[in-house]
Amino acid sequence: MSLNKNKYGVFFFIVLCTSVCAQRKEQRLDSVESEQLEEVIITATRTKRQLSSLPLPVKLVTKKEIERINSMRLGEVLNQQTGLITIPDFGGGEGIQMQGMDSEYTLILIDGMPLIGRSAGTLDVNRITVDNIQQIEIVKGASSGLYGSEALGGVINIITENPKNGFNGKLSSQYGTFNTNDTGVSLGYNNAKVSASIFVNRYSSDGYDLNEDDELNTVDPFVNYTFSSKMKYNFNDNTSLMVSGRYYTQTQDYIASEDLNGESAIDEYNSHLKLDHGFNAKWKGYFEFYTTNYNAKESLNNPDGTNYSDGYFDQRFLRPEARLSFTPNQKNNFIFGAGMNNETLDRTDFSAEPKFTSPYIYTQYDANPTEKLNLILGARFDSHSEYSSQFSPKAAFRYKFNNKIAVKASVGYGFKAPDFRQLYFDFTNSSVGYTVLGHNAVTTAIPRMEEDGQIENIVVPISEFENDLRPENSVAYNLGFDFKPISGIKLNVNLFRNNIEDLIDTRVIANKTNGQNVFSYYNVHKVYTQGLEFNTTWMPNNKLTLSGGYQLLYAKDKEAEDVFENGEVYARNENGSFRLDKEDYFGLYNRSRHMANLKLFYMLPEWKANMNIRGTYRSKYGLYDSNGNSYLDAYDDFVDGYSVWDIAVNKTFGKNYTVGVGANNIFGFTDGQITNISGRIIYGKLNIKF
Structure with missing residues (x-):
C-alpha cells in the first residue's frame, strides 16, 4: 500500500515539474543579477565567512526557505536536508542523525551556545521553534577542535534574527x-x-x-x-x-x-x-x-x-x-580562545550529585596563501575533572581551480565525554528486577548488593571499574568537490568517513539471585560510518529552483565484520540454522543505506505568490535483531523504505499579509514502527508584518 503511494508521489512530482517547465520561457536575468548574494556562515570557523569559500562540509538553511515551506519546528527543517534524518526516542522526542552518527554526537547550539537536557543521549530538536530564526548552519564532521565534547559528529547552530x-x-x-x-x-x-x-x-x-x-x-x-x-x-x-x-x-x-x-x-x-x-x-x-x-x-x-x-x-x-x-x-586570521564549562545534574536514581568542571583553550589559523587556496588549521585542549584530557586537532583546505570547479578536504578529531548517566546511574527496575549501574557507581553499589544478598556471582571483577571510563572519540575525513558547469547549475559531492573508537556500550557485570542481571557501561566497540553525499541545484530562471540530494551510507561495527568474515554467526529459519557470510551483515541499527530529497520552488511574482513541493526518501532499516544472533543481518526484519511528500502554497496581499496553505505527508503514509510520522497533516497559516 505504501509503495503505491510512493509511486503516486513520484508521478505527481513529475507532472508538476512538466507543467511548470512547459510555461513560456522567461527572459534570463543578466548573469550578475542571477547570482544570489553571498551567504555568510559563522559556525564553521567562528568568524564570518562566505559559504561558497569554506573548505568544510557545511549547509546553510535560510529564513526565506523556512518561511516558504511553512515549517513550525526545527525537526521539520532538518529532516529535509541531505545526510540528516530525525530519529524518535522512547519519550516521543526527536534527535538528529548526521552522516549515520547517533543524535548524541551532534552538538546543538542557539546563537553559538549549547542546549542541554539529554536525558538518554537525545536532545529533542522539536523543542525549538523556527519562527524567529534567521538561518540554520550545519557543519558535518568532527568539530571538537572548536566546540569540544558532543561535536564528535558535527554541529547545528540556530541563529536567531535581529530586528530591522x-x-x-x-x-x-x-x-x-x-x-x-x-x-x-x-x-x-x-x-x-x-x-x-x-x-x-x-x-x-x-x-x-x-x-x-x-x-x-x-x-x-x-x-x-x-x-x-x-x-x-x-x-x-x-x-x-x-x-x-x-x-x-x-x-x-x-x-x-x-x-x-x-x-x-x-x-x-x-x-x-x-x-x-x-x-x-x-x-x-x-x-x-x-x-x-x-x-x-x-x-x-x-x-x-x-x-x-x-x-x-x-x-x-x-x-x-x-x-x-x-x-x-587580508590573507591571514588567528583566533585564540579560553573558557571553562561547569555542569551539575540532580536526577532520579543517581548514586551521587555529580559536578563536572572542564577548562579549555583553543586556537585557529585561517589563511589564504594564494587567491585559489584557503587553509584552516586548528586545535583545542580540554581538561576535565572526571576523565582524561583531550587534544582535538583539525585541518582543512579548499583549492579553487577556476570559476567552475573547486576541491576541498578536511580531517578532524572529535570526542564525546561520558555523560552523567553512564557514570552515576543506580537504577533497579521494580517490576522486572534488573539493575543498571553507572561506571563510577559499581565499586560502591556491588558490595552493598552483596551484603543484601542480591548477587549470585560476579561476571566482571570490580577492579576493572577502578579506572576511568574513556571518552568516545572519532577521526572524521571529508573530501568534496564543488562544480558549476554553467550559470544556474551547482553540483556538490562529498565523500566522508568517521572512525569511532572507545564506543560506550552496556554489558552484564553480575548475576542477581532473582535470576536477573546487573548491567554497566564500558568502552568496547570500534565502528565506522562512511559514504557519499551529492547535492545539486538548478535555477533556469528567476522563478524556478529545483534541488535534490542523495546520501549513500555504510555504518558498521568492525568487530561484527570480523565475526561474520570468520563464519561465526548463524541465523535460523523454518528449515533450521545456517551460517551467514560477510555479505549478510547489514550494519548498525536504525541506519538506511540510501536517503534522498527533492525540492521544487516556484515563484509567481505577478501574483505575489509562491509554491513548493518537497519529497524525502529513506530506504529500509532495521530496529532490532529478530533472529537471535545479536547482529543486524540480511535475514532480520526491516522497516520498509518509504517516501514522504509535502506541498505548500503562499500568497501575499498588499505588503504585510501572507496566507499559506499546505499538506505535509500528502499521501498519508504511516507505519506503526515509525512513531514520528503521524499521517497526513493539512494546515493553514497567516503571517502579518507591521
Whole structure:
C-alpha cells in the first residue's frame, strides 16, 4: 500500500515539474543579477565567512526557505536536508542523525551556545521553534577542535534574527490536523545605538495514535511556550554589549499504561551575555558568559489517584569564555580562545550529585596563501575533572581551480565525554528486577548488593571499574568537490568517513539471585560510518529552483565484520540454522543505506505568490535483531523504505499579509514502527508584518 503511494508521489512530482517547465520561457536575468548574494556562515570557523569559500562540509538553511515551506519546528527543517534524518526516542522526542552518527554526537547550539537536557543521549530538536530564526548552519564532521565534547559528529547552530531598522513586528499563526496550533509574535526596534527584540510562541497539539489496538497514544497531548528576548547596545564604533534570554516550558499528558497516567513538565532557561571590543584594525576581543538550566519532572498515579512514581532531571550548565581575533592582513586570521564549562545534574536514581568542571583553550589559523587556496588549521585542549584530557586537532583546505570547479578536504578529531548517566546511574527496575549501574557507581553499589544478598556471582571483577571510563572519540575525513558547469547549475559531492573508537556500550557485570542481571557501561566497540553525499541545484530562471540530494551510507561495527568474515554467526529459519557470510551483515541499527530529497520552488511574482513541493526518501532499516544472533543481518526484519511528500502554497496581499496553505505527508503514509510520522497533516497559516 505504501509503495503505491510512493509511486503516486513520484508521478505527481513529475507532472508538476512538466507543467511548470512547459510555461513560456522567461527572459534570463543578466548573469550578475542571477547570482544570489553571498551567504555568510559563522559556525564553521567562528568568524564570518562566505559559504561558497569554506573548505568544510557545511549547509546553510535560510529564513526565506523556512518561511516558504511553512515549517513550525526545527525537526521539520532538518529532516529535509541531505545526510540528516530525525530519529524518535522512547519519550516521543526527536534527535538528529548526521552522516549515520547517533543524535548524541551532534552538538546543538542557539546563537553559538549549547542546549542541554539529554536525558538518554537525545536532545529533542522539536523543542525549538523556527519562527524567529534567521538561518540554520550545519557543519558535518568532527568539530571538537572548536566546540569540544558532543561535536564528535558535527554541529547545528540556530541563529536567531535581529530586528530591522525602526520599529517592526510580526504575527504568525498556523493551525492544522490533530488540533495543532503554532502561534508566534515578535516585536523589534533598531537604531544606530540600540536594538531590542522580544518573541513569544505557543505550540500545542492533541497528539496522535498510530495503534488503535490499545488505549495509549503514540504522542500524548501537549502545550509549550517559548519566550525569548535580545538587546544590543553600541557604546561606540568599537564596543558593543549584547544580552539575550530564552525560556521554554511544556506540559504533557503522561500515560504509561491503561492503569497508570500522570503528567510530565519541562522548564528550561538560557541567558547569554556577549561583549565585543575592537582594540584596533587588527585586534578584536570577545567575552561571553552563558548559563542554562533544564528541569524535567514526571509523575504517575494509580487508578485510585495515589502516587505510583515520581521522576526528576535537573541539569545546570555555566560557561565563561574569552576570545581574541588577530587579522594582520587580508590573507591571514588567528583566533585564540579560553573558557571553562561547569555542569551539575540532580536526577532520579543517581548514586551521587555529580559536578563536572572542564577548562579549555583553543586556537585557529585561517589563511589564504594564494587567491585559489584557503587553509584552516586548528586545535583545542580540554581538561576535565572526571576523565582524561583531550587534544582535538583539525585541518582543512579548499583549492579553487577556476570559476567552475573547486576541491576541498578536511580531517578532524572529535570526542564525546561520558555523560552523567553512564557514570552515576543506580537504577533497579521494580517490576522486572534488573539493575543498571553507572561506571563510577559499581565499586560502591556491588558490595552493598552483596551484603543484601542480591548477587549470585560476579561476571566482571570490580577492579576493572577502578579506572576511568574513556571518552568516545572519532577521526572524521571529508573530501568534496564543488562544480558549476554553467550559470544556474551547482553540483556538490562529498565523500566522508568517521572512525569511532572507545564506543560506550552496556554489558552484564553480575548475576542477581532473582535470576536477573546487573548491567554497566564500558568502552568496547570500534565502528565506522562512511559514504557519499551529492547535492545539486538548478535555477533556469528567476522563478524556478529545483534541488535534490542523495546520501549513500555504510555504518558498521568492525568487530561484527570480523565475526561474520570468520563464519561465526548463524541465523535460523523454518528449515533450521545456517551460517551467514560477510555479505549478510547489514550494519548498525536504525541506519538506511540510501536517503534522498527533492525540492521544487516556484515563484509567481505577478501574483505575489509562491509554491513548493518537497519529497524525502529513506530506504529500509532495521530496529532490532529478530533472529537471535545479536547482529543486524540480511535475514532480520526491516522497516520498509518509504517516501514522504509535502506541498505548500503562499500568497501575499498588499505588503504585510501572507496566507499559506499546505499538506505535509500528502499521501498519508504511516507505519506503526515509525512513531514520528503521524499521517497526513493539512494546515493553514497567516503571517502579518507591521
